[in-house]
Amino acid sequence: LQREVVGLERSLRSHPASLIAPKPEVYLSVILQARNDDYQGGMVGRLNNMLSTITAHAAAAGLLIEIILVEWNPPPNKPPIASV
Secondary structure, three states: OEEEHHHHHHHHHHOOHHHOOOOOOOOEEEEEEEOOOOOOOOOOHHHHHHHHHHHHHHHHHOEEEEEEEEEEOOOOOOOOHEEE
């Protein structure tokens, strides 16, 4: 077992991106999906409100969080969420 741990440590030092793991300082991962199709209007404003609310609640609770926003099935005639 010790040999396997040492081998893993060497591997991580030489290829740190080869193992993807959550950062230990992050307490909670929040995964959101969104789509820039402007369904019911005001998508950007609603997304900003949601992000502000999540971060405000996490700060009030003293939680460290990460927010992962996944763009789901983007319409071809709309810009990606990252650009709006």
